[in-house]
Structures are given as C-alpha cells and as structure tokens.
Amino acid sequence: MAKNIAxxxxxxxxxxxxxxxxxxxxxxxxxxxNMEIIEIGNLPLYSEDLDENPPLQWTAFRQKIQSADGILVVxxxxxxxxxxALKNAIDVGSRPYGSSxxxxxxxxxxxxxVSSLGGLAANHHIRQAFVFVDVPLMQQPEAYIGNSSKIFGEDGKTVVPDTEKFLQTFVDAFQKWVEKF
Known part of the structure; x- marks a missing residue:
C-alpha cells in the first residue's frame, strides 16, 4: 500500500x-x-502564548502531519x-513542547x-531544523535544482528531460527511504 506523504x-x-x-x-x-501538498501560508505565526488554545489552522496542520507517513520539503x-513560512510550519508542528x-x-x-546554486544554504538549514525535531532525512541523492526558471514551460510541465529524469530518480529513492520506516 502506498505511503502518505505530506x-x-x-x-x-x-x-x-x-x-x-x-x-x-x-x-x-x-x-x-500518495503525496499531498499541505498548505503552510495560512498558519498564524507561532507563539507559545497560543498553545493552550491553538488556532484552528495549527490544529489542522498538526493533524495532517501526524497522519502522514513521511515528509517532503520543496x-x-x-x-x-x-x-x-516554512520555519514557522516547522515550529508549529514541533510545539507545544513534548507534543511534536x-x-x-x-x-x-x-x-x-533561479541561480545556479540551487538553494544550497537553505537545504542545509532545513536539514538542521529537521534533525532537531527528529525527522530522519534521506541523505542521497541530494537535490539542489539550479536555474529553476528555465526548466518549466508555460504549462508548468518539466521541459528539461534531465531534470525530469533526476526528479524520478529522487522520487524512487525517497519511496525506498520511506518504506524502510
């Protein structure tokens, strides 16, 4: 049975x-x-003051993450x-303390x-945050996609065959990674 991925x-x-x-x-x-995008733009900023009576958006987000079998961040x-917004989502999911x-x-x-570096620094900072909240991250292949403005056509489909091939390799590796758990 296919795993559910947030x-x-x-x-x-x-x-x-x-x-x-x-x-x-x-x-x-x-x-x-089964991959589903979980929206993070509607999450109120995390504040410990709201933990006793959390906003509905926090509760819904936490439930979706709790029910997922794995996490993919793009x-x-x-x-x-x-x-x-991503850092806020990580914080909302990790609180209240002891209930991550x-x-x-x-x-x-x-x-x-859109640069050639492919978000290298962000990738490592995201990894650092997820290590702390105890999300075991797939190590290989790493994915830093540079020049992203040049890989899609008007219809939003991948137009660079090498990019599609790489993404398929990544998805296949991620499936194996998730199945180990």
Missing amino acids: VLVGSLRKDSYNRKIANEMIRLAEGKL SPEYNRTIPG VWPGKPGAVVTSS
Whole structure:
C-alpha cells in the first residue's frame, strides 16, 4: 500500500517554481506514494502564548502531519536560509513542547533557485531544523535544482528531460527511504 506523504512547499508565490517541482514530483510518484501538498501560508505565526488554545489552522496542520507517513520539503532559499513560512510550519508542528508531530517520520529535502546554486544554504538549514525535531532525512541523492526558471514551460510541465529524469530518480529513492520506516 502506498505511503502518505505530506509535501511542504516553502514558497507562497502563486507561480512558484518550487510548487511546480512539487507537483511534478507528485505526478512522478503516482502509484508509488500518495503525496499531498499541505498548505503552510495560512498558519498564524507561532507563539507559545497560543498553545493552550491553538488556532484552528495549527490544529489542522498538526493533524495532517501526524497522519502522514513521511515528509517532503520543496523550498527556495531566501537570504541564504529558510523561508519564514516554512520555519514557522516547522515550529508549529514541533510545539507545544513534548507534543511534536515530527519525530520518526522519514523525510527528504529538495531546494531550488533561479541561480545556479540551487538553494544550497537553505537545504542545509532545513536539514538542521529537521534533525532537531527528529525527522530522519534521506541523505542521497541530494537535490539542489539550479536555474529553476528555465526548466518549466508555460504549462508548468518539466521541459528539461534531465531534470525530469533526476526528479524520478529522487522520487524512487525517497519511496525506498520511506518504506524502510
């Protein structure tokens, strides 16, 4: 039976290249993994003051992550680090203290950038945050997708065959990683 994967997209932009990459990976995983994008842009900023009576958006997000068999993050790099909405989502899921929804869920990280570096710094910062909340991350293959503005056509489909091939390799490796758990 296919595992359920929560996909977090770090970019909130409507025409985000990262959302397009996530959608391409969802397509490539069809029949292998049930992948669903879990929206993070509607999450109120985390504040411990709200833990006793959490916003409904927090509760719904935590339930979706709790019920997932694994986590896939597809994110850009903002100012050489994690986008604020993604960091907030990680924080919301990790609280209140002792009630984190993250521990033990196998995960993977894909970053992309319009530059040639492919979000390298963000990838490592995301990994650092997930190590702390006890998400075992797939080590190989690593995914830093550079020049992301040049890999999609008007229809949002991958137009660079090598990119599609790489994403398929990544999805297949991630499926094996998730099945180990």
